[in-house]
Amino acid sequence: MTTQPPLAAATTASLPTDNAARLEPQPTTSATSASELASAKISLRAALRQFPDFPIPGIDFIDILPLFADHSLHTSLIRALELQVLALNNGSKPDVIVGLDARGFLFGPSLALRLGAGFAPVRKRGKLPGPTEEASFDKEYGQDGFQIQNDAIKKGQSVLVVDDIIATGGSAAAAGKLVSQLGGNLVGYLFILEIDFLKGREKLNAPVYTLLKDTSEGTA
Numbered sequence: 001m002t003t004q005p006p007l008a009a010a011t012t013a014s015l016p017t018d019n020a021a022r023l024e025p026q027p028t029t030s031a032t033s034a035s036e037l038a039s040a041k042i043s044l045r046a047a048l049r050q051f052p053d054f055p056i057p058g059i060d061f062i063d064i065l066p067l068f069a070d071h072s073l074h075t076s077l078i079r080a081l082e083l084q085v086l087a088l089n090n091g092s093k094p095d096v097i098v099g100l101d102a103r104g105f106l107f108g109p110s111l112a113l114r115l116g117a118g119f120a121p122v123r124k125r126g127k128l129p130g131p132t133e134e135a136s137f138d139k140e141y142g143q144d145g146f147q148i149q150n151d152a153i154k155k156g157q158s159v160l161v162v163d164d165i166i167a168t169g170g171s172a173a174a175a176g177k178l179v180s181q182l183g184g185n186l187v188g189y190l191f192i193l194e195i196d197f198l199k200g201r202e203k204l205n206a207p208v209y210t211l212l213k214d215t216s217e218g219t220a
């Protein structure tokens with residue numbers, strides 16, 4: 001993991017003074033959104049933890065769970081993801097967010113609610129009832145299999161795949177394949193963190209967006 005950049009002063013927007021205004025979504029200019037996003041990224045990065053040799057020797061495991069333990073960080077995370085999506089495709093929103101079992105379930109539904117999108121889970125093999133599509137894949141520390149229910153996505157719906165981390169890209173590529181098998185229009189992938197040296201994005205055939213990058217070289 002790279003050295004953390006120094007903390008920047010958080011941006012403060014002036015607060016609305018009446019209750020009605022407080023309940024409405026507050027309009028933001030792209031400049032204030034960019035500044036809010038940059039500020040959130042600094043706090044989010046600072047909260048990540050690293051555990052060497054987990055779950056197997058040689059893997060530097062990056063733990064994203066502190067982002068959910070603290071209410072303020074959790075709020076910043078969901079807002080940063082929302083801002084990242086709104087910055088794509090001139091603000092057009094996907095019809096469906098597809099989240100990957102298990103850590104993609106921690107924030108995929110919250111993001112879908114914010115965006116007014118549906119949420120569909122891609123689950124590890126053997127967890128979903130009814131007709132499903134299946135794909136096997138290799139990931140940084142093993143092999144696995146994903147499934148999606150056949151009616152989770154309607155033909156032509158725009159789909160954004162979200163997950164916590166992209167390492168080798170095996171998990172995300174398998175999920176993208178399932179979306180395409182159902183006739184979904186895969187508009188991109190969104191991750192909290194990309195482990196750069198593993199070059200996972202090269203396996204993906206739609207635009208890749210990440211809030212944070214781990215640019216350390218790794219030991220493998």
Ligand SMILES: O=P(O)(O)OC[C@H]1O[C@H](OP(=O)(O)OP(=O)(O)O)[C@H](O)[C@@H]1O
Pocket residue numbers: 100101102103104138139140141144163164165166167168169170171172200
């Ligand atoms: O890019 P890759 O090499 O495929 O690795 C990334 C995937 O590995 C982890 O999931 P994992 O299945 O290990 O655990 P989880 O069930 O806790 O999400 C992580 O949450 C990503 O989904």
Ligand SMILES: Nc1ncnc2[nH]cnc12
Pocket residue numbers: 059060061062063139140141165166167168195
């Ligand atoms: N190094 C890593 N840390 C956390 N989750 C991962 N998933 C795949 N590689 C990972």
Ligand SMILES: [Mg+2]
Pocket residue numbers: 100101102103104163171
């Ligand atoms: Mg996962």
